[in-house]
Amino acid sequence: MGAPAFISRKLKFQGRIAVYTIAIASFIIIIAVAVSSGFRHELRAGIAGISGDVQLTSPYMDYIGEDNPIPRNPGFLSSIDSMDCIRSVTPAVYRAGIVKSGDNIHGVIFKGVPGGGDSLYVSVPKRLGQMLGLSEGDPLLTYFISSRVKARKFRIREFYDDVLGSDDNLVVYAGIGDMQRVNGWNEDEVSALEIVLKDRWQGTAALAEVCEEIGARILFNTPEDEDTVIATSAARRFPQIFTWLDLIDFNVLFVLVLMVIVAGFNMISALLIMLFRNIRMIGILKSVGMSDRDISSVFLRTSSSVVIKGMAAGNAAAFLFCILQGTTHFLHLNPENYFVSWVPVHVNLLQVLAADAVSYLLIMVLLLLPCLFVSHVDPAKTVRAQ
Numbered sequence: 025m026g027a028p029a030f031i032s033r034k035l036k037f038q039g040r041i042a043v044y045t046i047a048i049a050s051f052i053i054i055i056a057v058a059v060s061s062g063f064r065h066e067l068r069a070g071i072a073g074i075s076g077d078v079q080l081t082s083p084y085m086d087y088i089g090e091d092n093p094i095p096r097n098p099g100f101l102s103s104i105d106s107m108d109c110i111r112s113v114t115p116a117v118y119r120a121g122i123v124k125s126g127d128n129i130h131g132v133i134f135k136g137v138p139g140g141g142d143s144l145y146v147s148v149p150k151r152l153g154q155m156l157g158l159s160e161g162d163p164l165l166t167y168f169i170s171s172r173v174k175a176r177k178f179r180i181r182e183f184y185d186d187v188l189g190s191d192d193n194l195v196v197y198a199g200i201g202d203m204q205r206v207n208g209w210n211e212d213e214v215s216a217l218e219i220v221l222k223d224r225w226q227g228t229a230a231l232a233e234v235c236e237e238i239g240a241r242i243l244f245n246t247p248e249d250e251d252t253v254i255a256t257s258a259a260r261r262f263p264q265i266f267t268w269l270d271l272i273d274f275n276v277l278f279v280l281v282l283m284v285i286v287a288g289f290n291m292i293s294a295l296l297i298m299l300f301r302n303i304r305m306i307g308i309l310k311s312v313g314m315s316d317r318d319i320s321s322v323f324l325r326t327s328s329s330v331v332i333k334g335m336a337a338g339n340a341a342a343f344l345f346c347i348l349q350g351t352t353h354f355l356h357l358n359p360e361n362y363f364v365s366w367v368p369v370h371v372n373l374l375q376v377l378a379a380d381a382v383s384y385l386l387i388m389v390l391l392l393l394p395c396l397f398v399s400h401v402d403p404a405k406t407v408r409a410q
Contacts, residue, residue: 064272115138284383
């Protein structure tokens with residue numbers, strides 16, 4: 025063990041307020057990172073459920089109508105499936121409809137998906153169930169209007185939390201076969217193919233790059249006897265959500281910088297006090313030949329252990345909060361403003377470790393400033409001080 029390490033273990037840090045500040049700052053930083061990740065996780069999952077990350081449709085159709093379907097297994101599909109960034113490609117059939125319960129009616133979008141369960145059973149958003157007074161097992165009379173009106177009586181299998189829906193954009197999930205029959209299509213005709221990407225490709229810039237690559241592959245691999253399709257990214261379909269997520273990420277960065285500055289300057293104050301209280305010891309160490317750098321490392325080591333202890337306490341409190349919020353959702357939000365009805369938290373260990381590492385490094389860099397005091401200590405004066 026070197027002399028700086030040995031001496032630093034004997035020093036006592038007398039700055040409890042600084043320790044509490046580090047813990048509180050670390051707690052706020054981890055919560056901000058977890059909430060940001062939570063919003064991104066919930067909203068990206070909601071987007072993937074509604075339309076996928078990239079949606080392939082006919083350029084000539086309103087995808088909620090019954091005209092101009094695209095093939096379920098187009099000739100270019102193999103070239104899309106071979107891309108490493110793609111997690112899944114799912115066919116879907118859309119159709120606008122009007123649901124009726126008693127005297128109440130409401131416009132919705134039906135989405136037929138594979139594995140939708142028994143025929144004529146549907147999953148309904150909770151918001152629609154509350155508006156129409158529906159319960160599980162109730163019939164759901166629906167009218168599909170085009171050149172002639174088609175009526176279907178579905179039955180409610182379950183309700184689901186509608187993350188991105190609004191009163192004007194409610195999605196009811198049905199079996200893909202039911203919706204193909206409503207549209208008069210065969211099994212190989214669908215409204216859209218929806219592509220879900222792997223996590224690392226779900227950022228705005230990466231999503232645009234992948235969408236462009238998919239569009240190029242479609243253009244060059246579509247057989248002459250098939251109509252072409254267009255690729256539309258989720259960022260283009262839901263620009264307000266991606267803009268909002270980018271704003272949250274900026275706010276997290278602002279919180280991180282602010283908390284590091286607050287914690288750093290509290291540590292600077294505490295370290296300066298420790299330096300003044302040990303000024304005679306600094307003079308003695310200088311008189312026996314220890315360099316300014318080694319003396320500074322003594323106090324930096326002591327400060328480092330305090331920073332680590334404070335960050336550990338803050339991390340533990342933050343993880344406890346995330347567990348409670350994740351299991352109970354005791355903090356609520358207005359879904360009209362925040363898209364979800366609770367504060368979402370998602371602990372990404374890599375992000376947490378990165379936030380801790382950045383915070384620690386920035387605080388230690390700030391602590392280099394008070395260590396400049398060591399070079400101005402005159403051993404001839406301080407050793408004589410009583």
